[in-house]
Amino acid sequence: MNNSTKASEASDDFHYKFVVEAFLMPSVSALGLAGNSLSVYILSRREVKLKRDFVENLCSLATFDNLLLVTDIDFGL
DSSP: OOHHHHHHHHHHHHHHHHHIIIIIHHHHHHHHHHHHHHHHHHHTSTTOOSOHHHHHHHHHHHHHHHHHHHHHHHHOO
């Protein structure tokens, strides 16, 4: 492998990481935050006909998933 091939591969890797870390991860995280927040809002209403313990577990999962998504956006995990 010559130097130009290595440089081309390094450039392709940089572009891939840039697209994934700059556009895809924040977009997917934003959609996840919106979906989880909507789930918590809907589940916390009194009209939901589910057992209260089950609703609390689902809300807890959504809340901790939101925390994970926020730290993923901030720290790029």
